[in-house]
Amino acid sequence: MTTHTIQIDGVSQRYHVHGQGPVCLMHSGGPGIAWDYMRMPEVEQHVTAVYIEPVGTPGADQLPKHPHGYTRERYARSIDAVLDDLGEAKAYLLGHSHGGFVAQHYALTRPSRLNGVILYDSSPVTGQELFAEAQRKFDEFMARHKDNPELPEIVKAWQTVPTIDNDETTTQVIRTLLPAYFKDYWASEAEFSKMRAGVRGNYISGSDANLEPEVIDDRAALGLLSVPALVIVGLYDFICGPRWARELHDRIPQSTLVALADSGHFGHIEQPDAFAEAIADFTR
Template identity: 30%
Template sequence: MTVQLYARDVGSGTPLVLLHAFPLSSAMWLNQREGLAARFRVITPDLRGFGGSILGDDEPSIDEMADDVARLFRRLGVARAVVGGLSMGGFVAMALCRRHPDLVMGVVLADTRAGEDSPEIRAARLAQAERLENEGTVRVLLDEVLPHLVGPTTFRQRALVYGRVRGLVQATPARAAAWAQRAMAARGESFETLRTLKVPALVMVGAEDTLATEADARAMADTIPNAELLVIARAGHLCAVEQPDLFNQAVAEFTAAIARMTG
């Protein structure tokens, strides 16, 4: 079935579409909407099943999620945009580059990986999906995923940020989280997509990220023909939430440079 994504759409100028991490929603981009909407049109969709978007009955698939985003572009009248994705949102952004390259004028890949899951990670995702479906709650995410979402600096020094992330995880529908885990477990690698990327890329990673490491980020940046790599200090897996000012500054400079090139 065709899923129509709910999206917040603020500001004007060059469109900047930001795709959220698992297991959060577009609410994670609050600081980006506030910090970037004065210069760009910031569009933050809820990926299917999360936030205000329905799940639908399709088989779990990152490609399906990318097609949802492509339909959103058409619905909002966006011809091309700078597309940013963090974590799961990065998987979707890379799938969008592969399936709908004409929509992408630049790509931001934050705290994500181009490689497919190891057998261990895939098994853990599927086990979590089982528990999510059987228990009908997100307890397994609070136990097993939340501890890895922020870095030790945030955990120790930014209690409000950690509390906000915990709240977003708690608000996640269990069925959507299970679907997304199955979609991520089934995805292939994206290095071939990155190798043939014809647009500029900004690869970012939190220095304290243990889920998508600096080595993962470097592997992506080394593969993309036109990429810059930025390591954000004192941030873990959610660098945009943990260090929003540094993230926003980098994305603003990158997007403004693309706007000048294409304008």
């Protein structure tokens, strides 16, 4: 592993390099979630994984108007700078969850810098449509685990999401809610509990530096996406589930869809071998 720090507009940007093979930049989700949950040892056997540590996340530098200003274009400029620092004219880009929104934007605005884009448990749209579908899938999660004693606290955390406005609450809600992001967290709790205890997040407002909300709906533009795309989804993902993966796949001209039958939102943890194989096939 090597860690690198560069400067963008007076703000430090770190990234971490692991593995070997074709260069693939990794952009984590949230926004505001610490990058290290994204470590993919199995994938690192096939690609040089460059984990971007997004500004505004725990331990990273913050923008002058934090928690505002973290737009997709600002993240895209960080990707440009990392590629330049690596000396890479082109690379693959993987975006997970909110990082998938960033990856879509980057692929649409800077296709000449990509060999391909990997949209991992993401969606072409945010807002009420996304959360209505998430509520439907969350109801399915509740039905599957209706007798679990943790369920009331998880439901309470989900209801708290729209009111989050500080870092401490962000981390508390993520840790409480995390089982909902897995197909069956409790079946492998000994394996997954370390991630749950360590996950950290900072509050990011979703507004630009002028306090205007960043509304995302890429559906009309996806037909113009000109680089090869791999869409990966866990069939039990409640937040960015199969409906959105199918829509991404149907709208992107050169796309491959991989559905992980035994995963929720974290296929690289729940089905690491199948996930790594999909990445290897795409980048090969």
